[in-house]
Amino acid sequence: MTAPQSAFDPRWLAGLDTLAEQATGLSEPNPRVACRIIAPDGRAFEGHTQRAGGPHAEIVALRAAAAAGADLRGGSAVVTLEPCSHHGRTPPCCDALIEVGLARVLVALRDPNPLVSGRGIERLRAAGITVELLPPEHPLAAATRALNVGFLSRMERGRPWVRLKIAASLDGITALANGASQWITGTAARRDGHLWRKRAGAVLSGSGTVLADDPRLDVRLVPTEVQPVRVLLDSQLRVPAAARVLQPPGQVWVYHTPAQPADAAALRARRAALEATGARVQEIAATPDRPPRTRPRIDLAALLLDLAAREINELHVEAGQRLNGAWLQAGLADELLLYLAPTLLGQGGAGLAQIGPLSALTQGVALAYTEVSPLGPDLRIRAQVLAPQAPAPQPPPPTA
Numbered sequence: 121m122t123a124p125q126s127a128f129d130p131r132w133l134a135g136l137d138t139l140a141e142q143a144t145g146l147s148e149p150n151p152r153v154a155c156r157i158i159a160p161d162g163r164a165f166e167g168h169t170q171r172a173g174g175p176h177a178e179i180v181a182l183r184a185a186a187a188a189g190a191d192l193r194g195g196s197a198v199v200t201l202e203p204c205s206h207h208g209r210t211p212p213c214c215d216a217l218i219e220v221g222l223a224r225v226l227v228a229l230r231d232p233n234p235l236v237s238g239r240g241i242e243r244l245r246a247a248g249i250t251v252e253l254l255p256p257e258h259p260l261a262a263a264t265r266a267l268n269v270g271f272l273s274r275m276e277r278g279r280p281w282v283r284l285k286i287a288a289s290l291d292g293i294t295a296l297a298n299g300a301s302q303w304i305t306g307t308a309a310r311r312d313g314h315l316w317r318k319r320a321g322a323v324l325s326g327s328g329t330v331l332a333d334d335p336r337l338d339v340r341l342v343p344t345e346v347q348p349v350r351v352l353l354d355s356q357l358r359v360p361a362a363a364r365v366l367q368p369p370g371q372v373w374v375y376h377t378p379a380q381p382a383d384a385a386a387l388r389a390r391r392a393a394l395e396a397t398g399a400r401v402q403e404i405a406a407t408p409d410r411p412p413r414t415r416p417r418i419d420l421a422a423l424l425l426d427l428a429a430r431e432i433n434e435l436h437v438e439a440g441q442r443l444n445g446a447w448l449q450a451g452l453a454d455e456l457l458l459y460l461a462p463t464l465l466g467q468g469g470a471g472l473a474q475i476g477p478l479s480a481l482t483q484g485v486a487l488a489y490t491e492v493s494p495l496g497p498d499l500r501i502r503a504q505v506l507a508p509q510a511p512a513p514q515p516p517p518p519t520a
């Protein structure tokens with residue numbers, strides 16, 4: 121049996137992945153989407169998602185067509201994500217596509233947002249429009265998924281996509297014994313790191329890194345319209361109000377654990393000092409199963425739920441080995457973004473991640489490399505964390 125013939129010229133799909141990428145650092149928390157509308161006279165009009173509350177990709181393309189006086193009746197549209205069918209911050213894009221009298225719409229990826237999820241496609245079809253959906257293995261569908269990995273994660277799993285970004289020497293050292301780590305990698309890797317910060321809704325670090333490095337954690341080596349939120353995990357609010365991470369630009373959210381009774385007054389005072397910088401300071405649950413004599417730690421699962429509720433799609437973690445280890449150990453890290461410098465820093469320094477005894481993960485944390493590429497003198501390695509495998513079934517004991 122031959123596959124049904126598509127009514128869409130493959131050239132109409134070309135470059136839409138790159139166009140959608142232009143919504144990065146702009147459309148948060150909305151997905152990055154591109155749309156191309158082809159009028160029956162052959163002229164094409166296109167657009168990508170603008171700032172949240174501003175027009176979606178379809179509306180930008182429709183406005184361009186209207187400005188050119190194009191008659192779209194009987195025309196076609198290609199959209200990288202299913203057009204919305206609900207009133208969110210803006211009215212439904214489906215209705216706008218129906219109104220101009222399009223005949224055909226090609227959708228690269230279904231929108232898992234429960235408010236849309238198939239309803240957009242149904243609505244277009246109900247209006248008499250022929251709708252095609254690309255197969256999941258099509259390069260444009262795959263590129264749309266990769267570009268919106270955080271949005272899809274929030275919609276499908278109810279939590280952000282967590283990426284641990286780590287700069288290390290070839291022998292896996294991230295900081296010298298004296299805590300110094302700036303800079304291990306070269307300028308190309310550091311600039312690339314800012315591109316990944318830009319993609320994220322939030323850049324997160326721990327009090328250990330802030331006290332050691334006084335980092336800014338903003339996007340400044342590449343242009344961006346929107347700064348990601350900076351999130352700081354600081355159980356006891358030890359970070360001083362003068363820390364650079366608390367200064368403009370952008371929002372800062374600081375999370376701490378509930379105060380012990382003896383500390384309550386001091387914590388209140390430290391909280392007031394941080395809030396005076398404009399930061400939003402919030403108490404969050406501590407890990408339930410901390411061993412005796414250790415300090416309470418922020419419950420990372422509870423944190424992710426809170427960040428998802430605040431519409432964070434991609435969480436970019438730039439932390440030291442303790443917090444990296446905690447994400448991996450909790451099974452909540454999705455991906456490593458590793459920059460490896462051609463240097464050996466030797467013994468005594470800190471490794472990539474401090475992972476404690478892995479009772480449930482006897483094989484360690486299993487990863488799959490998704491990319492290895494040179495970046496100036498350094499290497500960029502991306503690796504996805506694989507879900508822990510259930511232990512292999514044991515053979516039954518021999519019977520007598």
Ligand SMILES: NC(=O)C1=CN([C@@H]2O[C@H](COP(=O)(O)OP(=O)(O)OC[C@H]3O[C@@H](n4cnc5c(N)ncnc54)[C@H](OP(=O)(O)O)[C@@H]3O)[C@@H](O)[C@H]2O)C=CC1
Nearest residue numbers: 287294295299301326328329355418439440441442443446
């Ligand atoms: N090369 C690289 O890519 C990077 C290197 N570094 C280096 O790492 C070093 C700092 O590393 P480190 O001290 O491990 O600091 P981290 O940045 O990993 O922060 C760890 C601290 O975060 C707080 N925290 C809150 N909740 C949790 C949790 N659930 N799990 C773990 N920690 C939690 C704890 O402090 P509290 O009790 O106060 O909440 C903890 O001590 C520095 O030398 C820095 O230069 C840092 C970033 C990147």
Ligand SMILES: Nc1c(N[C@@H]2O[C@H](COP(=O)(O)O)[C@@H](O)[C@H]2O)[nH]c(=O)[nH]c1=O
Nearest residue numbers: 287301303304305310333335336337438
């Ligand atoms: N050392 C190191 C990195 N370290 C990370 O960068 C942070 C500083 O961020 P900022 O103040 O915004 O420039 C620092 O605290 C740590 O998280 N990054 C890299 O790309 N390469 C490097 O060699």
